[in-house]
Amino acid sequence: MIEVDAVSKAFAGRPAVQDLSLTVRRGEVYGLLGHNGAGKSTTLGMMLGQVFPDAGRVVLNGADVLRRRRAALSGVGAIFESPCFYDYLTGRRNLRIFAHYSKRVAESRLDEVVEQVGLAGRIDDPVGTYSHGMRQRLALGQALLHRPEMLILDEPTDGLDPQGIAEFRGTIRRLNQDQGMTILFSSHLLSEVEQVCDRVAVLHQGRRVFEGEWDAVNTGAAELDLEVDRRDEALVRLREAGLIHETHDPSRPNRVVLSKAADPAAVNRCLVESGFAVHRLDPVRPTLEAFYMRTVGVSSEGIGPQQDQRVAQEGGAPC
Numbered sequence: 001m002i003e004v005d006a007v008s009k010a011f012a013g014r015p016a017v018q019d020l021s022l023t024v025r026r027g028e029v030y031g032l033l034g035h036n037g038a039g040k041s042t043t044l045g046m047m048l049g050q051v052f053p054d055a056g057r058v059v060l061n062g063a064d065v066l067r068r069r070r071a072a073l074s075g076v077g078a079i080f081e082s083p084c085f086y087d088y089l090t091g092r093r094n095l096r097i098f099a100h101y102s103k104r105v106a107e108s109r110l111d112e113v114v115e116q117v118g119l120a121g122r123i124d125d126p127v128g129t130y131s132h133g134m135r136q137r138l139a140l141g142q143a144l145l146h147r148p149e150m151l152i153l154d155e156p157t158d159g160l161d162p163q164g165i166a167e168f169r170g171t172i173r174r175l176n177q178d179q180g181m182t183i184l185f186s187s188h189l190l191s192e193v194e195q196v197c198d199r200v201a202v203l204h205q206g207r208r209v210f211e212g213e214w215d216a217v218n219t220g221a222a223e224l225d226l227e228v229d230r231r232d233e234a235l236v237r238l239r240e241a242g243l244i245h246e247t248h249d250p251s252r253p254n255r256v257v258l259s260k261a262a263d264p265a266a267v268n269r270c271l272v273e274s275g276f277a278v279h280r281l282d283p284v285r286p287t288l289e290a291f292y293m294r295t296v297g298v299s300s301e302g303i304g305p306q307q308d309q310r311v312a313q314e315g316g317a318p319c
């Protein structure tokens with residue numbers, strides 16, 4: 001349904017996305033994960049024909065996005081970058097104005113969408129009075145107006161509180177399960193995608209470092225909370241054995257990050273056989289950072305946001 005085929009994009013000579021290929025299948029929920037600056041928005045921009053790739057191509061529903069833009073994007077609803085609304089107009093008026101730009105939308109469809117995104121009680125209030133979460137819901141409503149078969153959402157939960165994130169998850173699940181909608185969304189939080197995505201791709205510095213079923217990311221602990229006698233010596237031993245990465249996080253003094261091939265049992269065995277007394281060894285749910293550590297072997301310093309030197313995007317802003 002979405003084929004991203006060896007696309008690359010650089011801005012002012014700096015690569016943002018490099019030789020990236022992805023496949024999103026019909027009917028699945030797909031998560032595009034990566035830290036700030038990893039290349040997620042650039043990738044989604046290329047899918048939506050807003051950013052022109054330097055190489056490669058994107059095919060949506062069998063149509064090349066650049067050559068047959070209309071056909072490619074006809075069944076697609078999207079939230080890309082920060083959605084813009086007229087703050088002094090009501091949510092309903094904003095949706096009507098948006099609908100007016102393309103095909104006509106019946107008032108009954110508008111009401112249906114408003115209901116779906118949970119804005120029925122506030123849709124006749126000015127958008128200027130909306131919370132961030134409500135604006136995101138209005139943006140989702142806008143994306144849904146034309147009954148898309150596919151949704152492409154750029155960091156849709158950015159800035160939402162935990163309740164807003166949980167509501168978003170529920171909406172994604174409903175749209176996927178009840179209407180069979182294909183949904184692709186980007187996020188920098190592993191926890192956000194784990195409960196809803198069938199498959200994920202992880203980007204690191206513009207390159208894909210993983211694509212596959214979530215379970216493949218989730219198998220085995222990536223980190224441990226470890227309490228052991230003579231801790232410094234014990235860590236030296238574990239590093240020598242190739243079982244852990246270099247870690248130093250003052251906020252989590254007991255945390256160690258396992259190397260790719262290691263598991264908690266191997267760590268325990270190594271320590272006990274080397275004469276260390278292990279008091280506590282708790283596997284920790286994997287985080288995106290730990291996943292990066294295991295996959296590309298870099299620390300959080302190496303995966304932080306790159307220096308942002310954005311210029312106006314070629315396809316123009318969505319509003």
Ligand SMILES: Nc1ncnc2c1ncn2[C@@H]1O[C@H](COP(=O)(O)OP(=O)(O)OP(=O)(O)O)[C@@H](O)[C@H]1O
Pocket residue numbers: 011012015016034035036037038039040041042043155305306307308309310311312313
């Ligand atoms: N219009 C632009 N002009 C110049 N550089 C850009 C532009 N858009 C993106 N970049 C750069 O490309 C790289 C990838 O950015 P991108 O926005 O795709 O990452 P991201 O994973 O979506 O991160 P974020 O969540 O911070 O938006 C970054 O180094 C960014 O500074």
